[in-house]
Amino acid sequence: MTNSQPRGSVTAVLEDLRGVVAAAHLLTDPAQLVTYECDGLAAYRVTPGLVVLADTAEEVAAVVRSCARHRVPFVARGSGTGLSGGALPHAEGVLVVTSRLRTLHAMRPEDQRAVVDPGVINLQVSREATPLGYYFAPDPSSQQICSIGGNVAENSGGAHCLKYGFTSNHVLALDVVTPTGEQVTLGTEAPDPPGYDLVGAFVGSEGTLGVATRAVVRLTRLPEEVRTVLAGFRSTDQAGAATSAIIAAGIVPAAIEIMDALAIEAAEKAVSCGYPAGAGAVLVVELDGAEQEVEHEYAEVERICREAGTFEFRMATDAAERAEIWKGRKSAFAAVGRISPDYIVQDGVVPRTSLPEVLRRMGEISAERGVRVANVFHAGDGNLHPLVLFDASEEGATERAEEVSGMILDLCIEHGGSITGEHGVGADKARYMPRMFTDDDLDTMQLVRCAFDPDGIANPGKVYPTPRLCGERPRVVQGAHPLQEAGMAEVF
């Protein structure tokens, strides 16, 4: 147990790294550091003490070993597109950037595997695999710039995870640097490695269990047939009813997405996606698989949509038309900037069957508080992305928007859902974790953290609110830990 040792400083780490990492890749100039002060969630900003642009796994390990030696916190960062502040730097810590590790080591379609560095861009894997007949299934909206290392940390999803699952379903093995500085391989290229499923624990741990330096990921066979349909409805209730009927018919589409009137308005202004005029909601359904199955499912979906009251039903017949349908949906977050100077992107999950009730309640909250909420959601799995609109220049508007955003999360929890479906907990939602989990639940998760990171130096302050120190027994200590009071240690 080294919990009682005082923290060192980034200066000590910097000294260790001179001669190990190229001087140009050790950033200390405040003008350079400021570039890294936030990730995709710009509401939180912290200037890191030191930024290291690592070129190799060995350099990552050297950084972490030095941090461990001096008990200096470190935060790993990929492309910095995360939406929960998971890569928010630590002011007295080191930010390890993995985006220069971007070698695509192997594409092996015969094994349905690719071996990639953490800095490799998500979409690049699919681009390389497509000519071979394969792709990488997790497709977050940021896939053009987000990295595999970030996907692993956040367990990224995307529109197609309804059928194909999340990053954790597509990672077989990882080389990681643990917070104690060891380089270990978790898992094997084949499934069912002996021992605990540490890959399962690591994926989605948001940088709190170490830094991935290489990943073996699954490649998925390209479907023979893809059909994307767009259906316009008068209301989200109608679109929601169509969704329920599709699921009840035993169809598992690759994706089912709904946008409401306000989100459609924004998308039209931004990218002129040509969605049906006057629609209160649009439903996007993508079916893929063997041609004979898709054919049948398509007929079912069309019948269901017409019964649910669609007034316009279109099918994309080629890749260009499909891209056109997706354009509106994939640009929705950014598009909201066209109709509101500021907005909060929320990410919550409810059981699909609670969608109508939750949408109704959100409408009421929006009306009561006078805060507009645009809705874009992965309807198939109940993952909501409400966009809470506000104008920060108006007095009290930011606070009102934050309040509404928080009330939406409470709605998700009330209905048995989750505070995050794919954006992660990060710095943003750690305070909500106790609403979803008991102290005992959180203490149990903390056991995993203590096994990997006994000193608590890996991305401290993220995911869990003020966890207890490793080795401390729960409920024994009342109030502040004596070491804390003595200024000897910090609970993070």
Place this chain on the structure above:
Amino acid sequence: MGDDVLTSLAGTCTLREAQPGDAVDGVPATVVASPADAGETSALMRACDAAGLTVVVRGNASKLSWGRPPERVDVVLDTTGMDALVEHSRGDLIATAGAGMPLAVLRDRLAEGGHQLVVDDLVGISTLGGAVATGLAGPRRMWTGALRDLVIGVRFVRADGTVAKAGGKVVKNVAGYDLSKLLTGSMGTLAVITEVTVRLHPVPASSWWVGATVPPDRLPQVLGTLVASQLVPHAVEVHAVPGGDPQVAALVSGTPAGSAARAEAMAPLLGAGAQVAEEPPSWWGRIPTSDGAGSPLLLRTTARLSGIPELVAEATGAGLTVTGSAGAGVLHAAGDGGLDASAAVTALRTTSVRLGGSTVVLDAPAATKTTLDTWGEVPALDLMRRVRNEFDPRRTLAPGRFVGDL
């Protein structure tokens, strides 16, 4: 001894003295405890923790002898009393059930809603908790992933009696560590699983099996073509006995018209003589068994997909019968007493590791089990020790059974 243990556990849950049949892999047990819910499980575990008693969790005991024998068994914790179907939310395609729920009962209950948990019960009488604890997975893992990919929430009791949960009842959820995956396949050494929430899939309207006997020299080409087929097989399985040609079968399921057409289109990929059938071959979805008495040698051996034909050849060459998921890269191999178990394990392990996989001894005759290296070399074993030590520092749960004698 039995009386002492009974006394120290009195009032926690239903207890009885163990019988010879309650022995765990040859290790006699002292007491059998049958908690009715998580609360009783917690009381029991607290009492065991206080008295320094070891605990082995048991469902229907169908895989109880897997792994190494536990060092000591003071208490067998029988989960079969916790067998309720807590929830089947048809619109959400999820279900929650007690750990003691038999998979067969769960299957029937879910089928009423047209749904299923896609797990193939390779041993026939598994409970849900036992399937999760052993990471049981069969042919259809190629379709939906293995159980680790379908468990979305767990409730469990830790060795010190703490009741906790992870995950939830929505499929899409990244709040907190995914302890469901950590517990899946942990062989009862991290916590007592009391309740499991799983993702469901619709039961397809119809299913077809396309099968053929394939000469060994054609196996790589046939398996390679099948797993890469855009006809979307839900399983591709291989079965081979020493000295015989491998048999290959693929499962195609979906709509009646669509699946029938796909099955017909798939048959030529298996070569001349391929048959389309409404029933699976007799060896489908089962662990290979031998004719010998007692526990046969049972191995799980894995490889990258392209390495499966070589692994099949290696296994049959070592005198083992092999059945498994060529579509996922996981095979089960079994042999009877006449075989040099140690040599077979070594040979298969060397080959599987070279092919990106591993070989573990799930079960073996009592006489040879302790002489075999059960788990082989385990990457990241030190981290696993630390995880175990955090969850169960006194080694209460099945001590010695799992990797590195944890």
